[in-house]
Amino acid sequence: MSDLLPTVPAPLLLLLAALAVVPVIVLWKLLATAGLIGLTQWAVITQTEDPTAVMVVVGVPALVLVSLLRRTAHRSTRSPLSRPPLYLRRLEVTR
Secondary structure (H helix, E strand, C coil), X not given: CCCCCCCCCHHHHHHHHHHHHHHHHHHHHHHHXXXXXXXXXXXXXXXXXXXXXXXXXXXXXXXXXHHHHHHHHHHHHCCCCCCCHHHHHHHHHHC
């Protein structure tokens, strides 16, 4: 019976297992970070009446998210042939 099943090499199995674990770890880190941010916001909003503290605890994660999204959007809209001016200046100097 076992002669009919194809055998998969051990290194290939280890590679596939590692590739399966990576998304799980990334998702776990994302959920843990979101949970800590939410817990911090909940604690500050429920424990203080200071509007400045509430604005800071809600605003800082929002600003970080906006900057990351802008950076990601800026990178994706740039074509592979377009280069920043600094790259062109460096290219001219090296010629």
